[in-house]
């Protein structure tokens with residue numbers, strides 16, 4: 373097995389070995405190289421102590437010196453060089469209380485989470501694979517190094533990492549490893565929301581967002597996204613659906629591009645259906661009001677998971693409008709764009725398509741035809757650069773003051789009425805016409 377190491381990685385490994393130490397590329401970069409994937413970063417593991425590493429290279433940064441990690445800078449690129457270590461006791465299910473450095477590579481590989489992440493490589497020794505990493509890559513399985521119970525008890529985040537790697541690589545989680553997750557999933561409560569968020573996003577934007585099913589089956593979502601459990605438990609007996617709410621949302625994620633905002637939107641677009649669910653006398657399920665309740669709930673959930681405000685705003689807006697259907701004439705579409713916000717387009721069309729394609733075939737062509745026509749009208753409006761917001765209006769508050777209106781609330785109201793007029797009659801968006809409308813005080817809506 374040969375792996376093509378980047379020149380800079382070779383240089384770092386050679387410098388360390390020439391000084392009498394051992395050094396290997398390790399972890400994710402070895403795994404990804406063998407799989408023919410492009411590694412995100414190249415990590416190096418070495419028998420040299422952190423101060424010995426610092427001594428050998430011109431530019432270094434103490435990234436995690438207490439854990440033995442020094443970043444070596446080569447040009448603009450940084451490479452994490454970590455001293456062989458054994459993790460001591462874990463107290464908070466996340467951080468080892470002490471780190472013991474060792475001279476033995478195998479000891480270092482033993483502390484790593486999964487067999488496929490516990491391989492090392494350099495050009496003299498070739499591949500070091502003592503835990504069956506290659507075999508598991510071939511079998512496409514995620515398996516813990518050693519006892520899964522012990523590994524997940526030491527660090528609960530590893531359980532989310534297991535599903536995240538399964539999603540990214542299209543692998544399955546090996547039986548004992550999965551059983552241990554089911555048993556220990558409640559320990560995830562001790563992991564910070566920020567760290568869970570990182571793993572969740574990697575899972576959602578991967579090629580296999582359907583792994584959310586495993587997050588549910590193993591009991592992990594119950595800890596950090598119990599709303600998803602409710603979705604998986606809510607059937608939809610009506611004309612339009614063929615899945616429960618959770619399964620429908622999973623399929624909707626599979627129907628949309630691997631973008632964070634879009635995948636989070638599809639995950640949460642029906643999040644309020646369980647709380648809005650009403651069953652009528654015929655046993656038919658209705659979910660009136662679920663978009664607006666869903667927008668509120670999505671906001672709450674994303675906040676709890678410590679997402680940034682921009683993500684929270686965008687996802688909750690798309691959840692709010694996912695089922696909005698304006699009349700398909702130009703004026704109404706311009707009003708819809710104004711109401712919904714230009715920034716939600718064209719993403720909203722993708723959301724609507726993904727949602728429709730995750731339902732049964734009842735009226736599917738009709739619904740897709742509606743979305744196509746909606747999008748076509750939107751595009752025509754955009755191409756004509758028509759006025760859609762107060763900012764595009766041919767008059768400003770100052771223009772109204774100049775013709776004698778008193779500064780205050782009235783100005784805002786007049787501008788809004790002008791905008792409503794222009795959304796219906798775009799050809800009237802000239803200073804002259806609008807000023808004239810205000811002056812003559814005629815009803816202009």
Ligand code: ATP
Nearest residue numbers: 399400401412413415483484485489490527529530
């Ligand atoms: P990615 O492509 O996401 O960077 P990666 O495998 O490189 O994947 P990192 O989080 O960068 O993952 O970690 C680098 C290596 O460190 C892993 O391959 C694994 O060997 C080890 N590792 C990282 N986190 C843990 C953990 N929580 N428990 C045990 N080993 C870990």
Ligand code: MG
Nearest residue numbers: 400401412413
């Ligand atoms: Mg990495």
